[in-house]
Amino acid sequence: MCPGYISRNVTGVAKETLSDTPITVVSGARQVGKSTLMQQLIRNRDARVVNLDDLGDRSAAEADPDGFAAQYPQGLLAIDEIQRVPDLLTSLKASVDRDRRPGRFIVTGSADLLSFRGSQESLAGRAETIRLEGFSQDELAGRIADFASFAWSLPSDKMPTDHPALTRRDYLEIATRPAFPEALARTGRARDRWLSSYAERLLSKDSTDITGIQYPDRLATLLSVIAARNSGEFVAARIGREVDIPERSIPAYLDALRSIFFVRSISGWSNNIANRAVSTPKVALADTGLAAHLTGVDIDGLETSVSSPLTGGLIEGFVVGELEKQRAWSEKSFRMFHYRDDYSREVDIILEDRKRDIVGIEVKASSSPRSGDFKGLRYLRDRLGERFVAGVVLHTGERSLPFGDRLWALPLSALWSS
Structure with missing residues (x-):
């Protein structure tokens, strides 16, 4: 070694x-x-x-x-x-x-x-x-985490194991730190230069050579929009108007970014439990450190109320990324979706196993989970019955708390300490 x-x-x-x-x-x-x-x-x-x-x-x-x-x-x-x-x-x-x-x-x-x-x-x-993706948090800690297996075995009658206590600022620092090995070894302006060069070279060279896209400047514009609304629903017509690209061309540009692993998307989930479920995918940059760099904000900026939508999107994208990394070695086979319906009921992340049982995950950038954070999870629990294994609100606070039948609030660190 x-x-x-x-x-x-x-x-x-x-x-x-x-x-x-x-x-x-x-x-x-x-x-x-x-x-x-x-x-x-x-x-x-x-x-x-x-x-x-x-x-x-x-x-x-x-x-x-x-x-x-x-x-x-x-x-x-x-x-x-x-x-x-x-x-x-x-x-x-x-x-x-x-x-x-x-x-x-x-x-x-x-x-x-x-x-x-x-x-x-x-x-x-x-x-x-x-x-293979950039470093996961458990790899950096020298251990192997498996949050999906942990979530499927969450107890119904006792508190889960305690997890490391980190502050909201700690979590923001983790989520905005790039996972590329070479970028992670740099700090300050040296890291910023590396990330800028990385994005520029992939968009100007690899995107053309590998995908055949002839307008890398359009790709760069699209990437910036995705970074700014990280983990948001991707509506081609709306995005096309914003970046001045014909709507019919947007899927090809998105596929190009996916094919070189620049972005990831998770599909909408319905499973026939609701007639009004939305199928629009959510799209985010694969590396939230790169997303934060492209939006030009630092941790202090993310903590302001003006930037709170961006903060929430980066934290959610970070959670999706950690789950995607762990899926490569998890003992639990699962697929990942999101859920929203026309009645404003939503769950950020749905994990579904081969039995079609699910674990629902809400991601909150706040440090104080509230009962209202479980609205979508309660809806799915009541509709799915025994198929609903657990609902988890991941937050930037320090405590693990029960919130009713099969519902838990857990700190984000549960992702890599479980």
């Missing part, structure tokens, strides 16, 4: 995949640590590493993708940034079809292999994808 290396919680899952699947794909945004994780996974293995960001390796792969894929049959071939040569995916498929031994290839990609331009092969049945 390298000095200063922070262990990634997906490592165990990735090792399992290497042991039983021919191709392991480590997918995620640039600069989240994919190459470092790959190096850790191939330690003590007979492996050869090639990087398609390198002009020589890329030229060889483009000239003879079949030969490139077959260059190291006696061991594991590790290919960094495979989205640079899409045709190589078809060659990997053909190679695996001839020899389906597990652990033959490990590849990293800074784009969604199922959606990026030029990809003709999904590798279905031959590959498993490990999604």
